[in-house]
Amino acid sequence: MATRKETAPRPVITGIVPSAAIPGGELQIHGKGLTREHRPRVSIGDVDAQIVIGSESLVVARVPEGASAGDVVVTPNGDAPSNSFSCDIGVQIADSVHPVAGPAVDRAGNIFTTFSGARGQKTPVSVYKIDLHYTPKPFASDIMNATGLAFDSDGMLYVSSRNDGIVYQVTPSGAMSVYVEGMGVATGLAFDRDENLYVGDRSGTIFKISRSRQIYVFTTIEPSIAAYHLAFGPDHHLYVSGPTTSSYDNVYRCAPTGEVEVFYRGFGRPQGIAFDADGRLYVAASLAGRRGIIRVDAERNAEMFLSGPGIVGLAFTPGRAAVLSTHAALYRVDVDIAGYSAF
Secondary structure: OOOOOOOOOOOEEEEEEOOEEOOOOEEEEEEEOOOOOOOOEEEEOOEEEEEEEEOOOEEEEEOOOOOOOEEEEEEOOOOOOOOOEEEEEOEEEEEOOEOOOOOEEOOOOOEEEEEOOOOOOOOOOOEEEEOOOOOEEEEEOOOOOEEEEEEOOOOOEEEEEOOOOOEEEEOOOOOEEEEEOOOOOEEEEEEOOOOOEEEEEOOOEEEEEOOOOOEEEEEEOOOOOOOOEEEEOOOOOEEEEOOOOOOOEEEEEEOOOOOEEEEEEEEEOOOOEEEOOOOOEEEEEEEOOEEEEEEEOOOOOEEEEEEOOOEEEEEEOOOOOEEEEEOOEEEEEOOOOOOOOOO
């Protein structure tokens, strides 16, 4: 007498960490019954993902090119698919650029990014403007190795040159002039609430420039092998990141009087930083060997917020979306910043 073949229980996805990624990033899919005798299929939307690691309770999948925000489904070989679980996948909005720091966003939501080039390389376009339709247009030229970007309250864009130590001021129409010189290897830029401009010289100095263009040495920290990245927090302290020769780097917190403390230690090659509207810090870095965007709360707890390779910086739009810069492209990720939590 024939016996009826038992049906394997349907796999269940219970969580995905992180819940956002760009192509090349890795998602940790947690659940039950995710693998059987053979490798399962993981789909993100309608695109199959490469499986890095697979077990009954954990599958690590790499986000493929062409994937978009959608549902993640795990299907063991020959069995019923799992429940679907949503994730946010970044959409490329620009390529053929060369940022070495985060983008900048004006009050209207236009995005600005650099084509920095190799040290001493003069590129045809220094800064691109990407409008609300994601159409890139040349915005500024003749800046050698454009690096950091920042807006003041009047909508003027400031651009640092790590080649000649100049910070340029660019009007909304694209007219450019020298704002200040002698900034060493000028990289990161940030304005405080009084409109003083701070410039990171990666050899170890943070300069403070008043609105009357008087130059002060604000503080000194350990030199960086790449660039300093600056951002002011809701506490009106200046936060600074910059990779060193260490594999266990810091984000620094500088008081208005210039005293420096370590805010967080343990990042691999920390670069661009930004604060969201709720005052949480985001850092382009590696944490525990995984590259992406790390979020650090006020209690200094760090978690992987978004996974992806080659990320050098980020900024938030007025609509709270994240714009990420890699070495050659920009991505927009429509993440639920307020509702995000790790698995």
